Amino acid sequence: DIQMTQSPSSLSASVGDRVTITCRASQSISSRLNWYQQRPGKAPKLLIYGASSLHGGVPSRFSGSGSGADFTLTISSLQPEDFATYYCQQNYGTPLTFGQGTRLEIK
Amino acid sequence: EVQLLESGGGLVQPGGSLRLSCVASGFTFRTYAMGWVRQAPGKGLEWVSEVSPDGGSTYDADSVKGRFTISRDNSKNTLFLQMNSLRAEDTAVYFCAKDSSTWPDFFDYWGQGTLVAVSS
Numbered sequence: 001d002i003q004m005t006q007s008p009s010s011l012s013a014s015v016g017d018r019v020t021i022t023c024r025a026s027q028s029i030s031s032r033l034n035w036y037q038q039r040p041g042k043a044p045k046l047l048i049y050g051a052s053s054l055h056g057g058v059p060s061r062f063s064g065s066g067s068g069a070d071f072t073l074t075i076s077s078l079q080p081e082d083f084a085t086y087y088c089q090q091n092y093g094t095p096l097t098f099g100q101g102t103r104l105e106i107k
Numbered sequence: 108e109v110q111l112l113e114s115g116g117g118l119v120q121p122g123g124s125l126r127l128s129c130v131a132s133g134f135t136f137r138t139y140a141m142g143w144v145r146q147a148p149g150k151g152l153e154w155v156s157e158v159s160p161d162g163g164s165t166y167d168a169d170s171v172k173g174r175f176t177i178s179r180d181n182s183k184n185t186l187f188l189q190m191n192s193l194r195a196e197d198t199a200v201y202f203c204a205k206d207s208s209t210w211p212d213f214f215d216y217w218g219q220g221t222l223v224a225v226s227s
Contacts, residue, residue: 036152044144094211
């Protein structure tokens with residue numbers, strides 16, 4: 001199975017800050033990497049697919065980059081609604097696997 | 108608007124069975140793979156099972172293989188998860204999710220989830 005490791009596991013930041021979350025795969029997965037946002041008590045929402053393509057309706061302050069085994073999710077200017085947990089997920093092969101999550105908290 | 112509505116969760120004893128359902132609307136159900144993803148209390152996301160558009164191919168996590176069976180009824184836009192031989196570690200919120208493709212890929216829409224609690 002492909003292991004996905006996110007860092008950091010948690011992060012404190014302020015409204016307006018620029019934030020970067022990283023995700024590393026245990027092997028090369030090309031650009032088969034996706035990012036989800038999950039607010040407390042809610043279902044996950046797709047943010048980015050194919051490492052860098054923004055899902056419909058997702059604000060442009062979210063961006064993704066990377067290929068191979070190393071990927072990043074960047075939020076250019078944090079808004080109050082962005083405080084949530086973020087997960088990466090690989091779709092290079094089954095089983096589909098997720099990172100352990102990065103909890104983004106208000107400083 | 109894509110909507111996914113799960114039902115069938117509840118409290119069950121270890122070794123028991125439960126059947127989850129997910130009714131879909133707002134898209135052409137029969138043309139997409141569909142899956143289940145679970146989240147244990149306070150934990151991360153775990154992919155469970157997925158089924159191809161015609162129901163002919165299924166994919167399962169090792170943790171549920173031989174115990175859970177995913178299926179679909181395209182005439183009723185409904186996805187199912189039959190869960191047998193349930194264990195305490197199966198306790199989780201189970202999300203129904205629409206795949207973006209016809210094979211395991213990524214999930215572009217999710218239901219709100221249904222809670223399964225396995226306890227004596």
